[in-house]
Every structure is written in structure tokens, then in C-alpha cells.
Amino acid sequence: KAGVTQTPRYLIKTRGQQVTLSCSPISGHRSVSWYQQTPGQGLQFLFEYFSETQRNKGNFPGRFSGRQFSNSRSEMNVSTLELGDSALYLCASSLTGISNGYTFGSGTRLTVV
Amino acid sequence: EDKVVQSPLSLVVHEGDTVTLNCSYEVTNFRSLLWYKQEKKAPTFLFMLTSSGIEKKSGRLSSILDKKELSSILNITATQTGDSAIYLCAVEETTSGSRLTFGEGTQLTVNP
Numbered sequence: 001k002a003g004v005t006q007t008p009r010y011l012i013k014t015r016g017q018q019v020t021l022s023c024s025p026i027s028g029h030r031s032v033s034w035y036q037q038t039p040g041q042g043l044q045f046l047f048e049y050f051s052e053t054q055r056n057k058g059n060f061p062g063r064f065s066g067r068q069f070s071n072s073r074s075e076m077n078v079s080t081l082e083l084g085d086s087a088l089y090l091c092a093s094s095l096t097g098i099s100n101g102y103t104f105g106s107g108t109r110l111t112v113v
Numbered sequence: 114e115d116k117v118v119q120s121p122l123s124l125v126v127h128e129g130d131t132v133t134l135n136c137s138y139e140v141t142n143f144r145s146l147l148w149y150k151q152e153k154k155a156p157t158f159l160f161m162l163t164s165s166g167i168e169k170k171s172g173r174l175s176s177i178l179d180k181k182e183l184s185s186i187l188n189i190t191a192t193q194t195g196d197s198a199i200y201l202c203a204v205e206e207t208t209s210g211s212r213l214t215f216g217e218g219t220q221l222t223v224n225p
Contacts, residue, residue: 004155033211043156043201043215056212086155094211101161102147102213106154 002027004093004105012111018079021108025072025093031055032074033102034066037088046089049074050096081112115140119202121217127224130192133217136202137184146185147213149174149201156201159187192223 013019018086025032033056034046045058058101066076078085088109092102116139126132138146145163149156160169162178162185169176173190189196199220203213 031211033213035215042117042217043203043213045212046213048210048211058212090154090156092213102211103158103160104149104155109154 003093004103006089006105007092008108010025010109011110013080013081015083015112018077019081019110021076021078021089021091022109023074023076023091023093023105024078025074025091026103029093029095029103030072031094031096032068032072033092033094034074034076035090035092037090037107038058043090046076048107056077059069078110083112086110086112115204115206115214117202117204117214117216118198119219121219122217123220123222125174125222125224126192128192128194130223131188131190132192132221133188134189134200134202134221136187137182138202139183140204140206140214140215141185142207143180143204144207145205146178147203147205148185148187149203151201151218152197157222159200162169167172189221192221194223194225197221197223 031050033048035043037043048056052068063079068074088107090107120135148159160176167178178185199218201218202216
């Protein structure tokens, strides 16, 4: 059974650019959540998508957005990158997103220079 | 604001030791508490504890939820170098859908 696949694994971008990260959940899972992990803040919830709808959103600026496709794959976009956006971005896949357990991908390491 | 606090933040032990990691939470509408192990990048699931299942065990690892004290412990017996990792505690609330609130994590180092 394939796990959660995140691409790319590493990314280096310049301030002001935008970036798109991708997450393919486990087959049959309809919920995809995104988290930002930094040494100072730990893991912080960005948003969750279920059946192509954003169901939940964390406290991040509007520069962070996402979407989910009909095959449950999700993308996350960050526009106008800032140095502080450098982080490990993790996505978590779940059957329904509530009390079913969450399986994490290996993440995308984003470095903004 | 909802809060999850883990202690200690870091711990160094020798192989064979037993360790206890702590997690306390202050959330309004508790649904479940989850433990994850993070070695390189992907946190891997260890346990989920709810009010209907307050103790879980898997091999050398076990976890207990104390709903009265709003806390949980993760025990690892006969530690091995492969147990070296960051252990994350997260809480799920009934009112926040699928949002997990994580603690800072405990960095465990097991020396041979």
C-alpha cells in the first residue's frame, strides 16, 4: 500500500517568488491536511481539504492557499515568499479526517533565500 | 488559546534504560490525543487515545491518558538506539475538525 507522497522533496526559492507543493494521499483517503514545521514553532496547522472543499483553516496569512482535486491529490501554494517561510511542509492523509488517524508524508523542505 | 506542552524537551539515556515522556494539554473540547515518532522527516503514528481507550501498548512502547489531569505519558522500556527520535504529542478537538494541535516535541537520544 503506497504511503503519502509529497513532491518535490527539496526546493530553494528567492524572496518574492511563489511556490507550489504537491501531496498525493493514500488511496481511498479523502482528507488532506497541511502543516508547517519550523524549529521555533514546531508543527502548525495550515489547512485541511476534504472532498475538494477546504474544511478547516489555521492562522496563516492569505499568501498560503491550497486546493484539492477530484482524485484527492492536494496542492499548496505560497505566494510572495518571505525568508520566514523556510520550513518543512508536511501533509497528512486521513480516511475522513476525524479520529481516523493521520499518516504523514516525508515533507517538502522549502528554503527561501 | 489551546495548548499542548511536552516535557522534557530533550532527554539523553543509555540503551536499556526506561524513559517516560510527558504531555499535558489545555483544550476546550477534547476528542483524542495522538503520539508520533519523527526520525528524519515523516512523523510516524504510534498511538491514539480517546476517552474510550485510555491505555495502549505496542511492544516496548505504552501510553496512558489521564483525562482528569489532562495529560498523557509515553513509556519506552529497554530503550534501543533506534528509539532515538523526536516524540510528538498532538491533540484533536471535537470542534476543530481534523486540526491537530502539536506540542514542541521531546528529543530522545539513546546512547549505546
